[in-house]
Amino acid sequence: MARARAEQQPATGTTLIVLVGLSIAFLLFMAFLNVVKSGSILNESNMLYAALIFYAGAGALYLGFGVTATDSYIKFASLATWAGLVANTLAVAHRWYEAGHPPFASIYEMLLSFVWTLAALTLIAEKRYGVKVIGTVTMPVAIVGVVLMQLLRTEVHPLVPALQSTWLHVHVTLAMLAYAACALSFALAMMFLIQDKMRTESFLAATSMFTVGIYAAVLSRFERWGGLNVVAWDAENKSEVFISRGVRLFVTIPDLGWMMLLVFAAVAAPLVLYVVFRLKKNDHFLAIANRAVFISILLQILALVFFLLRARDGQYPSLDAEGLYQTSLAASPFILSALVGGIFANLLYLLLLWRRPDLERHLPDADALDRITYKTICIAFPLLTLMIAAGAYWANRAWGSYWNWDPKETWAAITWLVYAGYLHMRITRGWRGRRAAYFAILGFAVVMFTFFGVTYLLPGLHAYA
Amino acid sequence: MALSLRSVSRKTWLTLSSIKTGVILIILVGIFSIAGTVILQRPMTDADDMQRAYSPTMLRFLDAAGLTDVFHTYWFIALLVLVSLCIVAASIQRFPNSWRFFARPYKSPDEHFRKALPTQAQIPISDEEDGLSAAERALKHLGLRSERIVHTSSFSLFSERNRISEMAVYMVHASLLLIFLGYGVVDALYGWRGFLVLNPGTASNQIELKNGATRTLPFSIRCDGTGEETYTDGTPKRWWSKLAVIDNGSEVQRKEIVVNDPLVYEGVRFYQASWGQTGKLDQLVLSATPAKGAIGPPKKISLAPNQTVALDADTSVQLAEFIPDYVVQDGNVYSRSNDVLNPAVHLIVTSKKDTRSVNVWLPEIPGVGENASSPYIFEPKDLTPEVFTGLQVSHEPGQWSVWAGVILMAIGLTFVFYVSHVRFWAVPVRNGNGQLALWVGGTANRNRDAFEERFKNLVEQIKKELKPTGVASAQAQATTTTGR
Numbered sequence: 001m002a003r004a005r006a007e008q009q010p011a012t013g014t015t016l017i018v019l020v021g022l023s024i025a026f027l028l029f030m031a032f033l034n035v036v037k038s039g040s041i042l043n044e045s046n047m048l049y050a051a052l053i054f055y056a057g058a059g060a061l062y063l064g065f066g067v068t069a070t071d072s073y074i075k076f077a078s079l080a081t082w083a084g085l086v087a088n089t090l091a092v093a094h095r096w097y098e099a100g101h102p103p104f105a106s107i108y109e110m111l112l113s114f115v116w117t118l119a120a121l122t123l124i125a126e127k128r129y130g131v132k133v134i135g136t137v138t139m140p141v142a143i144v145g146v147v148l149m150q151l152l153r154t155e156v157h158p159l160v161p162a163l164q165s166t167w168l169h170v171h172v173t174l175a176m177l178a179y180a181a182c183a184l185s186f187a188l189a190m191m192f193l194i195q196d197k198m199r200t201e202s203f204l205a206a207t208s209m210f211t212v213g214i215y216a217a218v219l220s221r222f223e224r225w226g227g228l229n230v231v232a233w234d235a236e237n238k239s240e241v242f243i244s245r246g247v248r249l250f251v252t253i254p255d256l257g258w259m260m261l262l263v264f265a266a267v268a269a270p271l272v273l274y275v276v277f278r279l280k281k282n283d284h285f286l287a288i289a290n291r292a293v294f295i296s297i298l299l300q301i302l303a304l305v306f307f308l309l310r311a312r313d314g315q316y317p318s319l320d321a322e323g324l325y326q327t328s329l330a331a332s333p334f335i336l337s338a339l340v341g342g343i344f345a346n347l348l349y350l351l352l353l354w355r356r357p358d359l360e361r362h363l364p365d366a367d368a369l370d371r372i373t374y375k376t377i378c379i380a381f382p383l384l385t386l387m388i389a390a391g392a393y394w395a396n397r398a399w400g401s402y403w404n405w406d407p408k409e410t411w412a413a414i415t416w417l418v419y420a421g422y423l424h425m426r427i428t429r430g431w432r433g434r435r436a437a438y439f440a441i442l443g444f445a446v447v448m449f450t451f452f453g454v455t456y457l458l459p460g461l462h463a464y465a
Numbered sequence: 466m467a468l469s470l471r472s473v474s475r476k477t478w479l480t481l482s483s484i485k486t487g488v489i490l491i492i493l494v495g496i497f498s499i500a501g502t503v504i505l506q507r508p509m510t511d512a513d514d515m516q517r518a519y520s521p522t523m524l525r526f527l528d529a530a531g532l533t534d535v536f537h538t539y540w541f542i543a544l545l546v547l548v549s550l551c552i553v554a555a556s557i558q559r560f561p562n563s564w565r566f567f568a569r570p571y572k573s574p575d576e577h578f579r580k581a582l583p584t585q586a587q588i589p590i591s592d593e594e595d596g597l598s599a600a601e602r603a604l605k606h607l608g609l610r611s612e613r614i615v616h617t618s619s620f621s622l623f624s625e626r627n628r629i630s631e632m633a634v635y636m637v638h639a640s641l642l643l644i645f646l647g648y649g650v651v652d653a654l655y656g657w658r659g660f661l662v663l664n665p666g667t668a669s670n671q672i673e674l675k676n677g678a679t680r681t682l683p684f685s686i687r688c689d690g691t692g693e694e695t696y697t698d699g700t701p702k703r704w705w706s707k708l709a710v711i712d713n714g715s716e717v718q719r720k721e722i723v724v725n726d727p728l729v730y731e732g733v734r735f736y737q738a739s740w741g742q743t744g745k746l747d748q749l750v751l752s753a754t755p756a757k758g759a760i761g762p763p764k765k766i767s768l769a770p771n772q773t774v775a776l777d778a779d780t781s782v783q784l785a786e787f788i789p790d791y792v793v794q795d796g797n798v799y800s801r802s803n804d805v806l807n808p809a810v811h812l813i814v815t816s817k818k819d820t821r822s823v824n825v826w827l828p829e830i831p832g833v834g835e836n837a838s839s840p841y842i843f844e845p846k847d848l849t850p851e852v853f854t855g856l857q858v859s860h861e862p863g864q865w866s867v868w869a870g871v872i873l874m875a876i877g878l879t880f881v882f883y884v885s886h887v888r889f890w891a892v893p894v895r896n897g898n899g900q901l902a903l904w905v906g907g908t909a910n911r912n913r914d915a916f917e918e919r920f921k922n923l924v925e926q927i928k929k930e931l932k933p934t935g936v937a938s939a940q941a942q943a944t945t946t947t948g949r
Contacts, residue, residue, distance in 0.1 A: 371914065378882040378883075379882075381878070381882070382875070382878040382879065382882060385874060385875070385878060386875060389871040389874075389875070392867070392871075393868075394725075396861075396864065397725050397726070397727065398724060398725050398736075399736070399738075399857070400658065400727070400734060400736040400738065400857035400858075400859045401658060401859060401861070402648075402861070402864055402867060403648060405501065405506070405535075405536040407502040410498045410499075410501060410502045410536075411498075411502060413498065414495050414498055414499065417491050417494065417495050418495070420491065421488055421491050421492075424484060424487065424488065425484075425488070428484050429484060454502070
């Protein structure tokens with residue numbers, strides 16, 4: 001729909017829509033494969049599929065609104081989000097009914113709840129605070145979440161003894177609410193920076209650095225045979241109650257290293273060109289940098305396709321042990337979400353580059369965004385505090401100590417410290433505007449690391465999810 | 466060197482209480498905590514794994530710097546102590562001001578204050594008393610009680626709500642100190658953690674502590690049974706242990722503990738932590754049939770380790786050895802593991818008649834067992850492996866301080882973020898033209914947007930309350946000025 005309407009728009013807008021349309025079509029295809037596999041119609045994965053379609057539609061419409069500034073897009077986008085939320089709720093309910101416990105036990109179930117909270121908060125932000133284009137940022141995140149779920153293990157795992165506690169639900173509900181509020185504050189801080197007349201090329205620099213960081217992290221697992229190492233885990237080891245450290249196996253997927261290296265060069269190019277532009281003060285380099293971003297997106301999508309095709313249910317030799325090991329995409333959600341996240345970050349930059357005046361017209365003014373960002377953090381911080389406290393109380397009942405300095409605990413405390421720092425600077429030092437926005441962005445980065453990074457990079461007692 | 470002791474201590478005090486120091490300390494705590502999650506930590510990692518992960522030089526350096534156990538090094542603890550001191554200093558520095566504000570509310574605004582207050586309005590009135598009572602009614606309408614302040618020759622109004630919110634920050638800071646006190650002081654000095662392994666039927670009061678030492682409890686714990694339930698796919702569903710506390714020779718408490726539901730006695734907590742087989746045998750059930758001569762029904766006997774049971778008047782059998790996972794090498798029997806995977810038992814059959822012992826192995830191991838010359842043929846029927854329950858034992862007297870801190874923090878944060886101290890004043894004044902007007906002003910310490918809205922409502926309400934008297938209606942052209 002968005003595609004058809006966009007045809008009357010200038011060339012740049014159409015290109016973007018085609019790009020988004022293609023990636024959505026691809027993602028839908030991936031999900032479709034999953035639906036075909038599972039026979040019955042009225043089940044959770046089909047509900048999720050429906051949610052994905054609606055969220056994707058909403059995301060496309062929000063983007064379309066950003067591009068063409070057609071007000072009716074927003075109405076349909078909200079409708080699509082509502083429909084997606086209903087489907088998502090049904091999926092959550094089905095999961096809850098089938099598992100007999102609220103869906104917080106595995107990374108799959110956590111994502112299910114996270115996406116639900118995100119969609120609900122998006123609608124609240126839109127209706128209550130009038131931040132209409134927030135969906136441009138949150139819907140892609142929701143789509144990534146749902147797509148990740150399609151690829152993760154979905155069987156209902158019985159709860160191991162340590163997880164059989166009411167405190168689990170309290171702890172995880174609080175965590176999801178807090179993280180969703182942090183995500184919202186991040187989106188609002190980004191919008192603030194746009195309204196605060198931050199220069200577009202600064203966003204170019206930030207986006208490029210983010211993407212370069214992603215591929216540098218992916219490549220740091222790049223090993224001797226030119227293969228890409230994917231973090232996999234042995235499913236057997238997850239059932240133990242006391243895991244002092246998760247057992248991980250590094251599995252190489254041959255023939256992908258060169259591809260990642262190529263993409264790394266492609267995403268580094270805009271950054272290099274930006275630096276040259278700053279040194280020579282020649283706008284010509286900036287124009288090339290923007291073109292380089294476009295090329296890098298195409299290459300990133302190509303890399304993602306290669307990665308999905310190679311990693312899907314293959315058997316690969318391991319570096320640490322003899323024999324062949326089964327790999328599935330479930331084994332590397334970290335890399336997968338990093339690749340998808342990089343693509344979306346760059347797409348959002350293109351949107352900003354091409355349609356900035358329209359975006360600015362539809363966003364609330366900078367002051368209002370600054371205040372709403374602060375308000376969302378005022379909600380997030382007490383939730384974070386209670387989440388940590390509930391976790392400590394539960395740990396005291398399950399592991400015999402309320403604080404173990406386990407990586408996840410420590411990182412939760414670091415997140416808390418970052419936001420505590422933000423509040424102190426804001427309340428006592430009167431930090432407003434840019435500095436506060438940077439702080440909110442930093443806070444969300446730490447939250448994301450605590451949520452994903454710690455789980456896959458620094459395993460500890462929290463090895464369940 | 467003109468620095469006197471006084472000025473040095475004053476400088477230290479100012480540095481300690483500044484927000485900058487606080488933020489720098491927070492950043493330092495953050496950096497070292499990150500180091501503690503990225504570098505493998507000794508308390509959670511096997512020594513072998515540490516050696517595999519780092520080169521010897523690297524490991525020596527990390528150990529020397531305390532980076533392999535960041536959270537228990539003296540400098541990390543010192544850092545936390547500094548943070549606490551900083552919180553205390555900053556609170557003391559700011560508290561007197563807040564306290565004055567809290568204890569002696571500013572009730573009658575003077576002219577300077579009235580001029581500088583950002584949120585204010587002037588409503589023309591004809592009579593001081595009319596204006597004040599209208600304001601009183603308007604405040605009441607908004608759910609606020611007001612207070613008449615008596616001046617030498619006139620009255621003014623003061624009204625407020627949630628004054629306690631001014632103290633909320635100190636509540637949050639105090640709660641952090643309570644948490645530090647509980648975790649860092651009480652538990653660090655008086656708390657301990659250890660492990661206790663029990664077999665069903667045994668009792669113990671010896672706790673093996675984390676550092677390898679042993680702690681003797683003034684009471685003992687007896688295990689009356691333990692077990693595991695699994696899901697159909699074999700993953701554990703539930704581990705349980707029936708425990709009894711024995712104090713002064715008598716049983717004082719009994720509880721079946723499971724993961725997430727510990728037993729607590731005199732501040733010592735016993736958690737279900739692990740469960741497994743010891744690799745020993747609890748009981749073996751055999752059937753014995755005489756090899757020759759009188760053929761009777763097979764005899765059913767049960768044996769515990771090292772127990773001897775008579776088979777007939779002359780012959781007895783002893784359970785000499787139990788091998789949980791046997792393997793034969795060079796004519797000897799070894800066990801590969803402590804899991805009962807491939808069990809073998811060694812029986813000694815003794816006959817009084819010829820004072821001869823026969824070694825019987827089940828299953829028969831050629832070259833080792835002498836099964837053929839045994840007067841009885843044995844057949845294993847049932848085997849109960851000995852199990853153990855692993856209990857995590859901890860004594861954390863500081864946790865109550867921690868929970869109190871958590872609750873206080875929740876209350877404090879609620880006040881900090883969601884409860885706003887609102888104040889209103891109403892003073893009859895003469896404006897520049899000499900006309901009588903009611904000056905109305907207000908402030909809130911947070912959520913100013915909502916407050917402005919509220920203030921506008923109040924002004925409207927006062928005007929409404931003034932109208933019915935009819936006196937002021939002629940000059941109802943109020944001049945309202947509001948700003949940030």
